Amino acid sequence: MVLLExxxxxxxxxxxxxxxxxxxxxxxxxSGVDYRLNPMGTVxxxxxxxxxxxxxxxxxxxxxxxxxxxxxxxxxxxKGHSGRLSGKVKSVERRLKRRVRT
Amino acid sequence: MVLLExxxxxxxxxxxxxxxxxxxxxxxxxSGVDYRLNPMGTVxxxxxxxxxxxxxxxxxxxxxxxxxxxxxxxxxxxKGHSGRLSGKVKSVERRLKRRVRT
Amino acid sequence: MVLLExxxxxxxxxxxxxxxxxxxxxxxxxSGVDYRLNPMGTVxxxxxxxxxxxxxxxxxxxxxxxxxxxxxxxxxxxKGHSGRLSGKVKSVERRLKRRVRT
Amino acid sequence: MVLLExxxxxxxxxxxxxxxxxxxxxxxxxSGVDYRLNPMGTVxxxxxxxxxxxxxxxxxxxxxxxxxxxxxxxxxxxKGHSGRLSGKVKSVERRLKRRVRT
Numbered sequence: 001m002v003l004l005e006x007x008x009x010x011x012x013x014x015x016x017x018x019x020x021x022x023x024x025x026x027x028x029x030x031s032g033v034d035y036r037l038n039p040m041g042t043v044x045x046x047x048x049x050x051x052x053x054x055x056x057x058x059x060x061x062x063x064x065x066x067x068x069x070x071x072x073x074x075x076x077x078x079k080g081h082s083g084r085l086s087g088k089v090k091s092v093e094r095r096l097k098r099r100v101r102t
Numbered sequence: 103m104v105l106l107e108x109x110x111x112x113x114x115x116x117x118x119x120x121x122x123x124x125x126x127x128x129x130x131x132x133s134g135v136d137y138r139l140n141p142m143g144t145v146x147x148x149x150x151x152x153x154x155x156x157x158x159x160x161x162x163x164x165x166x167x168x169x170x171x172x173x174x175x176x177x178x179x180x181k182g183h184s185g186r187l188s189g190k191v192k193s194v195e196r197r198l199k200r201r202v203r204t
Numbered sequence: 205m206v207l208l209e210x211x212x213x214x215x216x217x218x219x220x221x222x223x224x225x226x227x228x229x230x231x232x233x234x235s236g237v238d239y240r241l242n243p244m245g246t247v248x249x250x251x252x253x254x255x256x257x258x259x260x261x262x263x264x265x266x267x268x269x270x271x272x273x274x275x276x277x278x279x280x281x282x283k284g285h286s287g288r289l290s291g292k293v294k295s296v297e298r299r300l301k302r303r304v305r306t
Numbered sequence: 307m308v309l310l311e312x313x314x315x316x317x318x319x320x321x322x323x324x325x326x327x328x329x330x331x332x333x334x335x336x337s338g339v340d341y342r343l344n345p346m347g348t349v350x351x352x353x354x355x356x357x358x359x360x361x362x363x364x365x366x367x368x369x370x371x372x373x374x375x376x377x378x379x380x381x382x383x384x385k386g387h388s389g390r391l392s393g394k395v396k397s398v399e400r401r402l403k404r405r406v407r408t
Contacts, residue, residue: 076272
């Protein structure tokens with residue numbers, strides 16, 4: 001399983017890109033792939049093909065009305081580990097023996 | 103104000119880097135800068151110098167016992183906007199007219 | 205056409221990861237997809253599926269003997285533009301009216 | 307010494323951002339810090355403070371006429387290693403026993 005965080009924005013549209021982010025999130029939310037939205041991106045968990053298919057779907061949608069798209073992706077593969085959407089944060093809290101802001 | 107997301111890991115240590123992540127988070131948490139931890143990074147909000155100082159402090163600490171460090175940083179500056187650690191997610195939810203997973 | 209830059213490293217191996225980088229580059233070089241290697245990553249040019257297939261192939265190879273993999277990807281899609289592996293640098297030089305270091 | 311790759315673009319301007327990239331490169335080129343430009347970013351080599359000062363200078367310039375800025379930074383610190391702007395690529399070529407595209 002991999003964790004994949006991505007953010008995707010059009011260039012050359014308004015400096016407000018919330019409309020496009022919401023459209024992508026709608027695709028993510030309906031994909032069935034587990035995810036968490038944060039202020040700088042969306043983190044997906046699943047197999048490589050599964051999470052990449054979601055990113056591609058967002059890209060295909062954005063391409064329809066955006067001539068330039070910038071996209072950042074960060075992947076963390078760890079063999080035999082799953083449930084890391086919540087597990088990684090909890091592990092930090094366990095080590096620090098206190099809650100952190102999430 | 104900028105939003106800055108970063109993640110920082112040592113190379114050449116164990117494949118488990120939780121100890122180092124927790125140490126960085128401890129620095130972030132005590133810095134007084136507002137932040138949110140997510141499964142793939144930590145998002146800070148503040149002025150450029152303020153958030154960069156936190157990242158540098160984590161780097162200086164990690165350098166003490168790590169010979170190789172990999173660090174990703176993503177910055178989103180938006181003039182005249184603050185409170186975006188919670189505002190950006192809420193804006194997506196407002197557009198979609200429903201809650202998303204966070 | 206998209207430009208896609210990626211870098212991929214194992215965690216929990218030696219702090220020297222040159223062996224793994226070379227192995228990925230060998231895959232890239234034999235893929236037939238045009239690319240440029242730089243000190244921090246490899247930039248590919250092609251269609252989404254084409255460049256993503258190369259990244260996946262590198263990932264599949266690395267998975268065989270690495271339990272944890274960290275991968276960064278940055279994508280720049282621009283409708284109707286190709287030849288940007290050399291074009292983008294030249295465009296900067298044209299604007300500055302001088303050569304820059306590449 | 308660290309290698310730091312960064313790319314910085316305004317949102318809400320034209321889909322062509324070459325003018326802004328050239329302006330940043332001019333700052334980089336005159337900074338005295340060693341660098342290489344590639345199609346997806348600029349790689350700097352130096353101490354943390356030195357390379358971060360260059361990125362900040364580019365940011366301060368861009369802020370003057372851009373209301374929203376997106377910036378990606380990737381850092382690779384390796385104790386006791388320098389000359390890596392050319393060294394990392396050469397190391398890959400040495401391992402593969404052939405030239406690659408740069």
